[in-house]
Amino acid sequence: MKLLNKRNLALYLTLSGGLLLAACGNGGEAGSPEEEITEDEVGSVGAMENFEVGDTFVATEPLDISLLYRDLPAYPLERDWLFFEHLENEHNVTMNPTSVPLSDWEERLSVTVSAGDMPDYSTDIWAGHETPYVPSGAILPISDYVHLMPHFSDRLENWDGVAEQIENLRHSDGKYYVLPGLNENVQVDFSLKFNETVFNEHGIEEPQSWDELRTALETLRDETGTDKAMTLWWQGNALMNFGGASFDTIGGWGFMNGAMYDEDTDEFVYAPMEQGYRDMVEYFAGLTEDGLLDIEATTQDDEMARNKLVNLESFVTSGNVGTLTDVNESLEEAHGEGEYEFSRMRILEGPNGQVIRGSNTSSGIMLNANIADDDDFLAKLQFLDWLHYSDEGSEFAHWGVEGVTYEKTDEVAGGYRPLENIRYERMNRGADEDLQEDYGFGNVAFAFAGPAHIRQSIMDEDEFEWQSRMNEELDVIVPDPPYPMSQADQERASLLSTPLQDTVEQYTLRFITGQYSLDRWGEFMTDLENQNVDEFMELVNESYRDFQQSLEDAE
Structure with a gap:
């Protein structure tokens, strides 16, 4: 697996120390001992002394921690899950989730x-989710x-590529506001x-390209009479996320604000206005x-x-290993x-080409800025560190x-x-209980990343291969x-x-469903121009140029 677009990332990493030095008020490097906030400066009720890599977190006093929880229909939240019970009994931690249905998640979060x-x-916070809230001071740096x-x-220090990708999360103040999931390797x-x-019944080989997929779908349409040989999970958000790179664009969950870096010109472009998006x-x-594609998809x-x-x-259809298991069981x-x-x-x-956008990071968490004033702030940090970033915590969350x-x-x-009475993914199909639904483990809210041996442990032989x-x-x-x-x-x-993103989503939906003819693409572009897309991109590129200049000045 070859990594592409590394030129500017390498420049950033080489020089980022200088920028962060400048970001610190007295000229000390960010994260240096004289600048670090010490344990003595934060609330330490319930915290462990000398908490180190490999230690199991157990709060020294009962610890309550609240969370905004994205609830999934595949395994709806149950407050009596063993996941919560074990944390309370063995780690002295009570988790208090505020459940938000998946369908309402983005709005409720905002x-x-x-x-x-x-x-x-x-x-369930992806890098970029935090951006609108940073100026208000609502999110903890x-x-x-x-x-x-x-x-x-420890994972930043020892897992290849992870520290570099974390550096990309920093804002203009030199700080980052999201703790993403960290993976030891890139996983698709x-x-x-x-x-x-x-496919075998009709003599269709697995497609190798989008063109070959179209041919396969045509055969299925002609042989079966269906007008929905292909349908979509998640309304196409996953499809355009993983498929966009092969068209040289971004889309779906990966669209974010629509700005996409063009390595050839060393500037950002608005993806929907480029040929790849069309x-x-x-x-x-x-x-x-x-x-060939279900009109309701x-x-x-x-x-x-x-x-x-x-x-x-x-x-x-589109999906992941979880939806694959779901469909096969059904x-x-x-x-x-x-x-x-x-x-x-x-x-x-x-x-x-055959490319994908990816990294060692995944969705993760962001913290309320007010948590830093809690008298048990250090204990909460230690707990989150153990649950999400220790091998023991990763094993517990997954298994x-x-x-x-x-x-x-x-x-x-x-x-x-x-165990024999519990099914998980494609293992022990037909068992009476489910590890996710009945116990709360393997839950993407908590088991979203980890070391390679844990991530790979949930794979059956087919998925591993x-x-x-x-x-x-x-x-x-x-x-x-x-x-x-x-x-x-x-x-x-x-x-x-x-509003630009709203316009993109509306036109994209109408083009794909056939409500709009592609003859109206020029109208689409004009609407984006009328909504000040040029001003938006100038803000992006001016910020990018200023940041690059700051790096060069600090060299």
């Missing part, structure tokens, strides 16, 4: 943070405190999946027009997608064991309690196996270089980017 009502921390988190610091979470049984939209609009919920796959109306219930099976499809080659929910064994490739194959085949485009903004510029950028 309202809660903006109103100053966020609990101690929030789950966690970079000021990570030296008090030994496991997090999302891809297409296909009904391999049906190529991507035109491709999927063409599938819909020709009766970009608006339906997960249950509608699942039903079409199980009822053999659709044979290709197919088995509906048609019998072994009758039909979905498999992962390789990341397809497009006009930009639970040894002998109660899982066992370690050499009989499976990953070395971990749920697929990940290995992708690591050999794929080129990975690393995250874009940063362009931290001043508070005033950030506020202006947010005001400009929000």
